[in-house]
Amino acid sequence: MTNVLEVKDLITRFETPEGTVHAVNGVSFNLEEGETLGVVGESGCGKSVTMLSMLRLIPIPPARVEKGEAIFFGRDLLKMNANEIRSVRGSQISMIFQDPMTSLNPVLTVGRQLTEPLETHRNMDQRQARARAAELLEMVGIPSGKARLDDYPHQFSGGMRQRVMIAMGLACTPQLLIADEPTTALDVTIQAQIIDLVKRLREAMGMSIIWITHDLGIVAGLAQRVMVMYAGFIVERSPVIELYANPQHPYTRGLLGSLPRVDDTENRRLVNIEGAPPNLLTAPKGCPFVPRCPFAYDRCREENPPLMVVEVEHEVACWWDVNRGQPRYDR
């Protein structure tokens, strides 16, 4: 399998009046061609900042990408000059955001926003671009696409706006689509429509997808591999079936246990993850999950565990072996 993307040891920090925020602390991952990777974590875990740093969409300052590589088809995105990265963004890699309300320009027609990337990246003239834009709207399920090209974003409903965003993202048939919680602001029935749409488009276009979410439910039906992030670290990474069948990190287990299931008949009590997500102002020493972890012992406080292989393709950053109920390397 060819790698579409390979991120190595990415570190991003923010300088704020309160101090340095350690947002992304050495994140490495790869993405294969045609693969969908789910990135799961709570707010502030660094999942969005990782993607934004990679695409150089993060405001510098206050942010600083201290270190790392992001190799996209053999070229390092972090070393490209402004023109090169601009020709990649929107053309080969596109990103769709959580809030279609604020991510679309309210004073430009939807048609203008859709034709812009086509004219910039694909050298289409206005007529060709409009024809393609109308096609794209139809493709994402907006009826009579041609007639709606001259409408403004406020004339669309929330679900329809998210479809417009997806159409924009797909305009130049990118090899990689990064979706940052694109369904969080939507109702469940609309969310189901969007996920269904993305699955069909993925099959038709064969693109790779990174899907960022806090909802382990969405990822279960969509991704082939999942990585769980906490406090700017990847704490667990696994093929999707293995992760849900055999979660290893106490945080992943807590997240899964805290989710009620709509098909659950026995009404078990939800698992509490005690405490709150960490404050990233202090440089992490030891494992960042220690204050909330029921299994923490001396070593966890001293040494931050690296990702360790526990099964085929299944890695976890934890010193405690939950299956055996003992530290991982004291046999």
Next chain:
Amino acid sequence: MTANAAPSQPEVLLRVEGLKKHFPIRRGILQRQVGSVKAVDGVSFEVLKGETLGLVGESGCGKSTTGRAILQLHEPTAGHIIFNGQDLTQLRGESLRQMRAHMQMIFQDPYASLNPRMTVGEIIGEPMEVHGLANGAEKDKRVKRLLEVVGLNPFFTNRYPHEFSGGQRQRIGIARALALNPSFIICDEPISALDVSIQAQVVNLLEDLQKEFGLTYLFIAHDLSMVRHISDRICVMYLGKTMELADRNELYANPLHPYTHALLSAVPLPDPLAEAKRKRTILTGDVPSPANPPTGCPFHTRCPLAQEKHMPEECSAKTPEWRQARPGHWVACHFA
């Protein structure tokens, strides 16, 4: 309503009868009314003492408006709200104010629902003063006790809301709702704004408090899996109308209304194997505007069952009756 007489007949705490809330749409210099948003349009249900009734639906279905209209925070356009035998819609002034002590609300946004200029002690203590329940040292003692009950440090009384995280703020909101020893609490999407790991903490707290103080909840949410978890019975709303009401397990095992069906099948399961096998009912289109709802059954424009039956005339012509299809299982559909 409950046909199968349980060993101890459950007592009805709240009865909502034909509740309507229409908001006027005004236009022009004279602000003439040109129409109305039918946010809640004929809703009837009962809440039994000690139970949790879940009220679910998508945004704009009128679930929050229903909650507010019950507490008389919105004056209902029509209908009756019988709480403990008294019709709240007939109460005015002092008698309504006194009733309010028995019914409290927990709001969705823990950032907007706490006054940033008041300390936690003032926020939780104010209702006690207003209702003459406690004052001075007695009040302080109660505030500290309440903070403990919701799992916060009792010495936090002099802190301000901004010093707390979202989950802690929601605990403050819960403590405030408990301050007057209410019997009934409306929880209006109390966990939607919280992180996943914090949601479980708050839900567990609400469950513990219910047991400890014998509370009755109306739990409003859009997340079906959480509603199923916390509720005894569930009521599904769509475009200002109730579509289905049943015991939580019954609703999941035997959903009668095509909308409930679609809603349940749209909820993602945190289980990749089950997800792969699952067949989804994907609804087409969006929720119509409540300012101009479809005639007849409000759901007929998106209804898979009506489409299957080639759009029978009743669906668009007649509003389906709210009927008891089985003991304790209510539905509003011509064909369910």
